[in-house]
Amino acid sequence: MKLYLKIWRQLNPDADGKLVDYELNGVEEDMSFLEMLDYLNEKLITKDEMPVEFDHDCREGICGTCGLFINGRAHGPLAGTTTCQLHMRSFADGDTIYIEPFRGGAFQVIRDLKVDRSSMDRILQAGGFISTSVGDAPEANTTPITHAEAESAFDSAACIGCGACVATCKNGSAALFTAAKIAHLAKLPQGKPEAKQRVVNMVTQMDQEGFGHCSNTHACQVECPQEISVANIDRMNWEYNRARLLK
Amino acid sequence: MATRQKEMDAKIPAGPLAEKWSRYKATCRLVSFNNKKKLDIIVVGTGLAGSAAAASFAEGGYHVKSFCFQDSARRAHSVAAQGGVNAAKNYQNDGDSIYRMFYDTIKGGDFRAREANVYRLAECSANLIDQAVAQGVPFGREYGGYLANRSFGGVQVRRTFYARGQTGQQLLMGAYASLIRQVNLGKVKLYPRHEMLELVVIDGKARGIITRNLETGEIERHGAHAVVLATGGFGKIFYLSTLAMGCNGSAIWRAHKKGAYMASPSWTQIHPTSLPQSGEHQSKLTLMSESLRNDGRIWVPKKAGEERQPNDIPEEDRDYYLERKYPSFGNLAPRDISSRAAKERIDAGNGVGPLKNAVYLDFKDAIKEYGMDVIKQRYGNLFRMYEKITGVNAYLEPMKISPAAHFSMGGLWVDYELGTTIPGLYALGECNFSDHGANRLGANSLLQACVDGYFIIPYTIGNYLADDIKTGSIDTGHPAFAEAEKAATDMLNRLTGINGSKTADYYHKKLGKLLWDYCGVSRSEKGLKTAIEAIQSLRKSFREDLKVPGTPAEVNSELEKAGRVADYLELGELMCHDALTRHESCGAHFREEYRTEEGEALRDDENFAFISCWGYNGDGRAPTLHKEHLNFEDVKLISRDYK
Numbered sequence: 073m074k075l076y077l078k079i080w081r082q083l084n085p086d087a088d089g090k091l092v093d094y095e096l097n098g099v100e101e102d103m104s105f106l107e108m109l110d111y112l113n114e115k116l117i118t119k120d121e122m123p124v125e126f127d128h129d130c131r132e133g134i135c136g137t138c139g140l141f142i143n144g145r146a147h148g149p150l151a152g153t154t155t156c157q158l159h160m161r162s163f164a165d166g167d168t169i170y171i172e173p174f175r176g177g178a179f180q181v182i183r184d185l186k187v188d189r190s191s192m193d194r195i196l197q198a199g200g201f202i203s204t205s206v207g208d209a210p211e212a213n214t215t216p217i218t219h220a221e222a223e224s225a226f227d228s229a230a231c232i233g234c235g236a237c238v239a240t241c242k243n244g245s246a247a248l249f250t251a252a253k254i255a256h257l258a259k260l261p262q263g264k265p266e267a268k269q270r271v272v273n274m275v276t277q278m279d280q281e282g283f284g285h286c287s288n289t290h291a292c293q294v295e296c297p298q299e300i301s302v303a304n305i306d307r308m309n310w311e312y313n314r315a316r317l318l319k
Numbered sequence: 320m321a322t323r324q325k326e327m328d329a330k331i332p333a334g335p336l337a338e339k340w341s342r343y344k345a346t347c348r349l350v351s352f353n354n355k356k357k358l359d360i361i362v363v364g365t366g367l368a369g370s371a372a373a374a375s376f377a378e379g380g381y382h383v384k385s386f387c388f389q390d391s392a393r394r395a396h397s398v399a400a401q402g403g404v405n406a407a408k409n410y411q412n413d414g415d416s417i418y419r420m421f422y423d424t425i426k427g428g429d430f431r432a433r434e435a436n437v438y439r440l441a442e443c444s445a446n447l448i449d450q451a452v453a454q455g456v457p458f459g460r461e462y463g464g465y466l467a468n469r470s471f472g473g474v475q476v477r478r479t480f481y482a483r484g485q486t487g488q489q490l491l492m493g494a495y496a497s498l499i500r501q502v503n504l505g506k507v508k509l510y511p512r513h514e515m516l517e518l519v520v521i522d523g524k525a526r527g528i529i530t531r532n533l534e535t536g537e538i539e540r541h542g543a544h545a546v547v548l549a550t551g552g553f554g555k556i557f558y559l560s561t562l563a564m565g566c567n568g569s570a571i572w573r574a575h576k577k578g579a580y581m582a583s584p585s586w587t588q589i590h591p592t593s594l595p596q597s598g599e600h601q602s603k604l605t606l607m608s609e610s611l612r613n614d615g616r617i618w619v620p621k622k623a624g625e626e627r628q629p630n631d632i633p634e635e636d637r638d639y640y641l642e643r644k645y646p647s648f649g650n651l652a653p654r655d656i657s658s659r660a661a662k663e664r665i666d667a668g669n670g671v672g673p674l675k676n677a678v679y680l681d682f683k684d685a686i687k688e689y690g691m692d693v694i695k696q697r698y699g700n701l702f703r704m705y706e707k708i709t710g711v712n713a714y715l716e717p718m719k720i721s722p723a724a725h726f727s728m729g730g731l732w733v734d735y736e737l738g739t740t741i742p743g744l745y746a747l748g749e750c751n752f753s754d755h756g757a758n759r760l761g762a763n764s765l766l767q768a769c770v771d772g773y774f775i776i777p778y779t780i781g782n783y784l785a786d787d788i789k790t791g792s793i794d795t796g797h798p799a800f801a802e803a804e805k806a807a808t809d810m811l812n813r814l815t816g817i818n819g820s821k822t823a824d825y826y827h828k829k830l831g832k833l834l835w836d837y838c839g840v841s842r843s844e845k846g847l848k849t850a851i852e853a854i855q856s857l858r859k860s861f862r863e864d865l866k867v868p869g870t871p872a873e874v875n876s877e878l879e880k881a882g883r884v885a886d887y888l889e890l891g892e893l894m895c896h897d898a899l900t901r902h903e904s905c906g907a908h909f910r911e912e913y914r915t916e917e918g919e920a921l922r923d924d925e926n927f928a929f930i931s932c933w934g935y936n937g938d939g940r941a942p943t944l945h946k947e948h949l950n951f952e953d954v955k956l957i958s959r960d961y962k
Binding site: 100101102103104106107110111114117118120121122123125127128129130131132133134135136137150153157159161182183186188189190192193196197198199200201202203204205206208209210211212213215216217218219221222223225226229230232233256257260262263 | 374375378389390391392393394396398399408410446448449450451452453454455457458459460461462463464465466482483485487488489492495496497499500502503511534563564565597598600601602603605606704707708709710773774777820822824866868869873874876877
């Protein structure tokens with residue numbers, strides 16, 4: 073198939089960027105979206121042009137490295153699917169495809185489609201852990217955790233930290249990402265002793281990084297490749313209020 | 320100058336097998352808490368082994384610098400492991416024990432691993448589960464609230480702990496949590512988007528690394544009293560593999576060129592149930608969990624070149640070759656054997672799919688027996704993933720699967736302390752050769768990475784650093800740093816300066832195909848010799864006709880790739896050399912010349928019960944083979960039989 077691509081090109085964080093047009097022939101429907109970009113780059117390099125920079129690694133939907141805004145949607149048209157697992161059979165011959173980086177106030181374009189999302193890691197560093205050191209763990213079965221509790225904690229812990237929630241949010245909020253980690257740890261007995269301090273520290277960090285506020289549009293849940301529920305945000309708010317009100 | 324061949328000393332502690340590790344811990348030298356803060360450690364890689372080690376060092380009081388090429392430490396490829404992690408907890412009361420786990424692992428590895436290491440792996444396994452649960456890893460649970468287990472290939476007990484099909488992700492998030500807690504406390508400094516280019520050796524000791532900042536292209540010097548490599552496997556050398564695009568062998572290869580020996584580099588696990596290649600632009604082979612083989616039946620058409628659709632092929636025209644050849648294990652034969660059997664059928668012309676490179680994995684009979692609902696419940700997520708990638712509904716027609724390169728059993732040689740042949744340089748997790756012998760059992764890779772990082776290296780590195788408490792901080796102005804930095808920048812300039820006509824991927828794909836054909840599922844003297852010659856000429860072409868756009872002083876993914884491929888083109892030749900000189904078949908290493916009358920692998924314990932340890936002698940020179948003979952004191956060597 074033949075595609076008309078409009079790709080965001082930007083030399084560095086301070087440069088102005090723009091959409092550049094590329095016509096690409098010979099795309100196969102079994103190619104993944106990223107393999108289509110590999111194919112484009114191969115052609116650009118042979119023509120002595122600079123290839124398009126983009127983030128990617130595992131290409132099986134779990135590392136959270138890839139993330140493109142495709143035709144105005146984070147990770148493209150399919151629900152519950154990362155960019156790397158999107159295949160060209162989701163597009164038709166002759167389609168025009170807009171390809172842009174994930175944007176958000178706390179994200180910065182490094183080059184082209186490559187984005188600095190380290191602000192998300194700094195939120196986790198502020199409290200997304202349980203303070204345990206090697207050697208102090210008790211025997212694992214001393215604290216039973218019901219099947220339902222463990223499954224619910226897993227549902228929150230499944231976040232791959234790709235930033236689709238931020239990119240799709242009109243406020244550039246990281247509420248879903250932050251909430252998923254807070255909820256994962258708050259749901260488990262091991263995480264409870266530090267729950268109050270954790271939620272305050274992480275929410276404070278989220279604000280400091282320049283992420284916007286959540287206004288409950290739920291767009292994040294729609295675009296999340298792991299289908300993380302917005303109920304996590306409710307849990308975060310509940311934990312936050314509890315920590316603030318019940319000193 | 321070729322080095323002299325020598326017998327390797329693994330520094331295995333004396334005493335009975337079950338007491339070696341506790342004796343070691345009781346008698347090794349320690350660095351006191353007050354002295355640890357005078358010492359710096361560099362950890363390269365932030366997967367399970369690297370994150371676990373960096374966090375544990377910092378908890379103990381050392382200063383740690385942690386490097387990864389990914390944009391975040393939590394994205395390292397441990398994240399992709401699906402199935403689970405083994406531990407001898409015996410929660411199921413089914414007769415498991417440390418000894419049984421040790422025996423299963425050493426037998427699964429076809430008796431080509433070190434007894435003392437494997438025993439220690441099993442011994443530390445139970446603690447790992449405690450540690451992970453304390454970190455908040457949401458393992459699967461029974462309704463009573465206690466931890467659940469499943470069974471994996473090659474064992475008769477249930478000892479595998481799991482977090483749905485994302486055990487690697489959850490364990491890594493646990494290790495990452497421990498790591499960032501130390502970042503928060505100021506004990507670890509993270510360097511994401513940094514790639515190690517050179518190891519710095521001063522007076523024979525590893526004292527630092529040279530890195531390239533992948534965001535700016537800046538070359539940096541980092542000094543430390545010890546360097547720990549936890550950089551994962553190099554199966555991506557085959558280009559098409561189950562690994563991430565960035566997985567590479569560059570850190571260990573550059574350490575190898577500085578004097579660290581490589582051990583059994585040709586032992587690569589080929590996983591039997593991956594998705595097949597569908598076209599020439601494919602970059603990745605996605606793994607489908609081994610668990611599918613519990614209910615799926617594997618077959619190919621009896622007639623070579625069959626044109627009919629799978630559902631139109633009647634039973635009498637189907638060859639369920641695993642059930643036919645290995646009736647007692649059938650579709651659950653071990654990974655190495657299943658992969659070989661698939662390749663044999665594909666090579667005979669009975670492969671299926673557009674490229675005739677796959678076999679069928681059929682759930683028709685299972686759906687008939689258990690009903691659609693049960694199969695959906697068991698494998699629903701896998702069927703969804705299959706449909707996402709292939710566009711095919713596998714409830715209606717069989718899946719097409721194919722073998723793919725998956726795990727490197729080989730890697731940097733390490734002794735019992737996980738030390739390489741360069742003092743002060745350690746290797747953990749998949750990048751070392753250690754515990755899996757010639758074939759790794761499922762759910763043991765997460766275990767080994769964690770055990771190396773959390774439980775072993777924190778002790779053994781102290782035994783080394785005890786001599787360094789008066790050294791003072793390492794001066795990066797030392798001439799050895801300048802020399803290593805120059806070597807690194809020269810290499811980058813060389814790659815961007817060739818200005819030829821072919822991309823790094825072009826060479827990577829060619830090399831991958833050669834290795835797959837001649838140093839993959841089966842190997843022969845003739846094939847390996849052909850491959851060595853072809854790799855040499857490919858390397859020559861790479862050095863003359865490579866094209867890397869841009870400069871080293873900027874974001875440059877093509878340059879990153881080219882550097883990795885340059886190393887692969889050397890490592891690939893060593894793999895072939897390693898396979899060529901091992902005149903036996905063992906585990907994943909199957910030499911066509913060494914097989915039984917029925918065509919099964921034929922081990923030669925009399926002449927090859929050793930680990931091949933390769934010393935580097937310079938570009939274009941043959942490497943020197945050093946041997947570590949394996950002494951089996953507790954187990955009797957038997958041949959594996961799955962008929």
